[in-house]
Amino acid sequence: MKANIYRSVSCGDIREEHIGQEVRLAGWVENIRDHGGVMFLDIRDQYGVTQVVVHDDSLLEGVNRECTVTISGKVVKRDEETINNKIATGTVEVAAESLTILGRCVNNLPFEVVSSTATNEDVRLKYRFLDLRNPKVHNKILLRSQVISFLRAKMTEMGFVEMATPILGVSSPEGARDYLIPSRKHHGKFYALPQAPQIFKQLLMVSGFDKYFQIAPCFRDEDARADRSPGEFYQLDFEMAFATQEDVFEVAEEVLYETFKKFSDKEISKPPFRRITFAESMLKYGTDKPDLRNPLEIVEISDMFEETDFKPFLKKCVRSINVPGAASCSKSWFKKMEEFALSIGMKGLGYVKVTDELLFDGPIDKFLKEGDREELIKRNGSKAGDVIYFIADTAAEAPKLAGQIRTEVATRLDLIDKSRFEFCFIVDFPMFEQDEESGQIIFTHNPFSMPQGGMQALLEKDPCDVLAYQYDIVCNGVELSSGAVRNHDLDIMVKAFSIAGYTEDDLKAKFRSLYTAFKYGAPPHAGMAPGVDRMLMLLTEEENIREVIAFPMNSNAQDILMGAPGEVSEQQLREVHIKIR
Numbered sequence: 001m002k003a004n005i006y007r008s009v010s011c012g013d014i015r016e017e018h019i020g021q022e023v024r025l026a027g028w029v030e031n032i033r034d035h036g037g038v039m040f041l042d043i044r045d046q047y048g049v050t051q052v053v054v055h056d057d058s059l060l061e062g063v064n065r066e067c068t069v070t071i072s073g074k075v076v077k078r079d080e081e082t083i084n085n086k087i088a089t090g091t092v093e094v095a096a097e098s099l100t101i102l103g104r105c106v107n108n109l110p111f112e113v114v115s116s117t118a119t120n121e122d123v124r125l126k127y128r129f130l131d132l133r134n135p136k137v138h139n140k141i142l143l144r145s146q147v148i149s150f151l152r153a154k155m156t157e158m159g160f161v162e163m164a165t166p167i168l169g170v171s172s173p174e175g176a177r178d179y180l181i182p183s184r185k186h187h188g189k190f191y192a193l194p195q196a197p198q199i200f201k202q203l204l205m206v207s208g209f210d211k212y213f214q215i216a217p218c219f220r221d222e223d224a225r226a227d228r229s230p231g232e233f234y235q236l237d238f239e240m241a242f243a244t245q246e247d248v249f250e251v252a253e254e255v256l257y258e259t260f261k262k263f264s265d266k267e268i269s270k271p272p273f274r275r276i277t278f279a280e281s282m283l284k285y286g287t288d289k290p291d292l293r294n295p296l297e298i299v300e301i302s303d304m305f306e307e308t309d310f311k312p313f314l315k316k317c318v319r320s321i322n323v324p325g326a327a328s329c330s331k332s333w334f335k336k337m338e339e340f341a342l343s344i345g346m347k348g349l350g351y352v353k354v355t356d357e358l359l360f361d362g363p364i365d366k367f368l369k370e371g372d373r374e375e376l377i378k379r380n381g382s383k384a385g386d387v388i389y390f391i392a393d394t395a396a397e398a399p400k401l402a403g404q405i406r407t408e409v410a411t412r413l414d415l416i417d418k419s420r421f422e423f424c425f426i427v428d429f430p431m432f433e434q435d436e437e438s439g440q441i442i443f444t445h446n447p448f449s450m451p452q453g454g455m456q457a458l459l460e461k462d463p464c465d466v467l468a469y470q471y472d473i474v475c476n477g478v479e480l481s482s483g484a485v486r487n488h489d490l491d492i493m494v495k496a497f498s499i500a501g502y503t504e505d506d507l508k509a510k511f512r513s514l515y516t517a518f519k520y521g522a523p524p525h526a527g528m529a530p531g532v533d534r535m536l537m538l539l540t541e542e543e544n545i546r547e548v549i550a551f552p553m554n555s556n557a558q559d560i561l562m563g564a565p566g567e568v569s570e571q572q573l574r575e576v577h578i579k580i581r
Helices: 113-118 121-126 135-157 198-206 245-263 278-285 331-343 363-367 372-380 398-412 454-460 490-499 504-510 512-517 532-540 570-575
Strands: 022-034 039-045 048-054 068-077 092-103 180-182 190-192 211-219 232-241 274-277 298-300 317-323 350-354 387-393 423-427 432-434 441-443 470-475 478-485 525-528
Touching: 022 048, 022 092, 039 068, 048 068, 113 135, 135 211, 135 232, 135 245, 135 532, 198 211, 198 232, 198 512, 198 525, 232 245, 232 532, 245 423, 245 470, 245 478, 245 525, 245 532, 274 278, 278 298, 278 398, 278 423, 298 398, 317 372, 317 398, 331 398, 350 363, 387 398, 454 490, 478 532, 490 504, 490 512, 504 512
Parallel strands: 048 092, 274 423
Antiparallel strands: 022 039, 022 068, 039 048, 068 092, 180 190, 211 232, 232 525, 298 317, 317 387, 350 387, 423 470, 432 441, 470 478, 478 525
């Protein structure tokens, strides 16, 4: 650290080799302790904490916790009984000779900085500058900086060129609600903040750039979730020309494995990451973002109940989950699982216990036909002492409900191995699906994806049977990234959009830039965009994405610190031709 008028050394760097030296420290007063006429201050900066001993009370006039000070004095060794092995500077202290207050602080703090994370979130966010002084919070933001620096260096090392794409764009139907910005110069027209740099990065490929990346801000007017910010988020956006799905996978595997290896001590699944089709994932795990640390798997058993006297299973999609050793669980445990099932919309949660004789103990047993017990045990791999849970609902709902039961059972029985990061790719997403309300065929994911089988698949297959070169990266049940091999063929794009109800004129109007660019020699290209915020959530083991963002909005999409969204003047509204209705 370069010395200046405020400090010659940081609060975290003083060691025994400094004993006898005159030093200057600057930082925040974290604590003040009176030991019978001798005062002790803990001075904190970004790098650590140093204890300062003050024998002259007059130096402390006006000093209180969280004010900023600069202190000069000599480094001395602490008495043996006062050595603090919990901090790096714990064997020394500074005997203050002068102290100057640099920034005063009010006496009544809204919360204790060192325990800020236990405070109501809106209060924390209102005084975020205080919350961020807490080393537990502060260090997560420092880690964010380190991770982003590492990502940039890694992508550059791999031959990618960093480029910035515009923030002011045009509204387009990309899946989420846009943030709109009225134009002052163009009456009645609006810019839109980018939901992702999707179109721009494809245009860069058409422009002859071979491999692009950026740490891209993305803006979506969505409701908040634990793993989703309601306003903006950041992703490692990258795209490659003349590339296949496997080319993208190789880059993603190397970057993510190296990043998690550098910033975590946990075991990390090594490349190549496991590939799981969307259909397999929905069947075995009941979700397209499976947590592979959970050993439980879901089994399809609908065919066993095509004819049954048990009405809840009749003509339903029926799934089962075998839970090893759960037969010994208490009655209250089973009752709580049933309560959970009711809370997620199930009408009940049937189960049987497997006895030592490989017979079933439970109310559903009497509805099983001859041979069903053996078949259930075979399909589920059940043993004595296990429990088989049954989930029955519509074909659309049963997989999702089974997935939630799978997760809840594993969580309650502590079956999830939290000592590792388990990555996988989810591949072969359906290109289209049927909207439940309108019955219309719509895109399931990214409309710019290349259909597997190209034009022939679009012409010959039922739209809901067409798969796309579309993929996600999932880690520990968190969707880290979406990506695709892009559709670079204009004829295929026109046909794909026509299936989803868009005319060629719609395509020209809504995606004019791509429509035009693809007439001028577009290369095959592919890419993806791992989420930086979610990577940090995993690395820091935080359950809420707001903990890894310096100045986040709250769950209600409000910036409590800045007062956004806020009102503007009538003059400002007139300038952009807006009237509040």
